[in-house]
Amino acid sequence: xxxxxxxxxxxxxxxxxxxxxxxxxxxxxxxxxxxxxxxxxxxxxxxxxxxxxxxxxxxxxxxxxxxxxxxxxxxxxxxxxxxxxxxxxxxxxxxxxxxxxxxxxxxxxxxxxxxxxxxxxxxxxxxxxxxxxxxxxxxxxxxxxxxxxxxxxxxxxxxxxxxxxxxxxxxxxxxxxxxxxxxxxxxxxxxxxxxxxxxxxxxxxxxxxxxxxxxxxxxxxxxxxxxxxxxxx
Amino acid sequence: xxxxxxxxxxxxxxxxxxxxxxxxxxxxxxxxxxxxxxxxxxxxxxxxxxxxxxxxxxxxxxxxxxxxxxxxxxxxxxxxxxxxxxxxxxxxxxxxxxxxxxxxxxxxxxxxxxxxxxxxxxxx
Numbered sequence: 001x002x003x004x005x006x007x008x009x010x011x012x013x014x015x016x017x018x019x020x021x022x023x024x025x026x027x028x029x030x031x032x033x034x035x036x037x038x039x040x041x042x043x044x045x046x047x048x049x050x051x052x053x054x055x056x057x058x059x060x061x062x063x064x065x066x067x068x069x070x071x072x073x074x075x076x077x078x079x080x081x082x083x084x085x086x087x088x089x090x091x092x093x094x095x096x097x098x099x100x101x102x103x104x105x106x107x108x109x110x111x112x113x114x115x116x117x118x119x120x121x122x123x124x125x126x127x128x129x130x131x132x133x134x135x136x137x138x139x140x141x142x143x144x145x146x147x148x149x150x151x152x153x154x155x156x157x158x159x160x161x162x163x164x165x166x167x168x169x170x171x172x173x174x175x176x177x178x179x180x181x182x183x184x185x186x187x188x189x190x191x192x193x194x195x196x197x198x199x200x201x202x203x204x205x206x207x208x209x210x211x212x213x214x215x216x217x218x219x220x221x222x223x224x225x226x227x228x229x230x231x232x233x
Numbered sequence: 234x235x236x237x238x239x240x241x242x243x244x245x246x247x248x249x250x251x252x253x254x255x256x257x258x259x260x261x262x263x264x265x266x267x268x269x270x271x272x273x274x275x276x277x278x279x280x281x282x283x284x285x286x287x288x289x290x291x292x293x294x295x296x297x298x299x300x301x302x303x304x305x306x307x308x309x310x311x312x313x314x315x316x317x318x319x320x321x322x323x324x325x326x327x328x329x330x331x332x333x334x335x336x337x338x339x340x341x342x343x344x345x346x347x348x349x350x351x352x353x354x355x356x357x
Contacts, residue, residue, distance in 0.1 A: 014296075014299055015296070018295070018296050018299065034295075035295050035296070036295035036296070036298055036299065036302060039295075039296075039299050040299055040302040040303050040305060043299065043303050044303045044305060044306040044309070045306075047303070047306065048306050054303060054304045054306065054307060057300075057303060058300045058301075058303070058304070061299065061300045062300060064296055064297050064299060064300055065297060065300040065301060067290065067293070067297050068262075068294075068297040068298060068301075069245045069249075069261070069262035069265070070238070070241050070242055070245055070262075070290055071290040071291055071293065071294045071297055072245075072260070072262040072263060072265070072266055072294075073241045073242075073244050073245045073248070073262055073265040073266045073268075073269050074241055074266075074269075074286070074287035074288075074290040074291050075266050075287075075291060076244075076266045076267070076268075076269035076270040076273060076287075077269075077273065077279045077283060077284060077287035077288070077291075078287070078288075078291065079266075079270060080270055080273040080274070080278065080279065081278075081279070081284075084278070089338075089341065089342065092337075092338070092341040092342075093334075093338055093341075095337070096333070096334045096337035096338045096341065097334055099333055099334070099337060100329075100330045100331075100333035100334035100337070101330070103329055103330070103333050104326040104327070104329045104330035104333070105326075107325060107326045107329050108322060108326045111321060111322045111325060111326070112318075112322050115318040115321060115322060116318070117315060117318055117319070117322065118311075118315075121311070121315060121319070125319070125322055125323070128323065128326075129326075129327075129330055131294070132294075132295075132298050132302070133262070133294060133297070133298060134260055134262075134263055136298070136301055137260035137262070137263070138260065141258035141259075141260075142258070145308065146301055146304070147301065147302065147303075147304030147305045147307065147308060148305065148308055148311075148312075150298060150301055150302035150304075150305065151302065151305040151312065152319065152323065154302070155319075155323060156323050156327060159323055159324060159327055160327055160331065163324070163327065163328070164331060167328060167331055167332065168331070168335060171332060171335065171336070173335045173336075173339055175338070175339055175342055177338055177342060178334070178335040178336075178338035178339045178342065179335065181334045181335065181338050182330075182331040182332075182334050182335040182338075183331075185330055185331070185334050186327050186330040186331045186334075187327070189294065189295065209334070211266075214263060215263060215266075215267070218259050218260055218263050219259070222258050
């Protein structure tokens, strides 16, 4: 098969697995059946078994990668719509989000040092609460590995959706605003879909928190990491 | 539809060029997002075509990450050997992030009643 047909075959297979998983998730609502997670595991496994180098696979499906930046830009539309809708408490929730974003980033730095994780692993963990598309960029900028960051960020998102409802119930958090902010801030996309399953207003708050935390992470994590590295080289 | 996509791509390009020009490590696409947000504020909201174009792109955000994310196979052994430490370094900060934002928001909301239903009319 020539390269163009190979590309079509890989692309079709990737789209099919993603599409089927997305449908299964819609039916079951099970956070672990995440389309991105399942597709990356299946395609990663398949390319390994067939001995196809990742660069070759990437070149075949690169057309998907071209639209990633555009999709991040498009997040401005739901942000605008949801902010218009939930104008109240904006400054207070922004302060709450900054406090949460900084404290979890600082804790991640501390824990990853304590657990003796490698520098690359530590830096790839840092942007794990921002949406995966941004997480890849931030990890790259601070010296982490985009592929590791993508995996760890998706995992964080799923952990939030699985653990979150239980945690918020135990804490007695009932307000849709507080629950939505927590889901979106810690668990970006999968967290937000979990929030929409609770109520639409919870989902809208989550969607705001997801976008705001993507910006906060990109602004706050690089200087935090730089200060940490300067303090203990 | 096509011109809405053109606006999105123009914002992405402008964000990319601005960040390169400023020389800061801030994702260009995210700056493009802020530019589009400003445009929407000035224009008084997105047109229907912009909503559907943006919605279509965002619905497939996960799919667009597949090419990059699949590279994890190169470091799969490392992920497995560090699995326990990684689990701790993911779960604890997630709990802290969720509880911090939820507690502050709950305390702040206690003073004033929260609107339970958004105003749907303001969406259009």
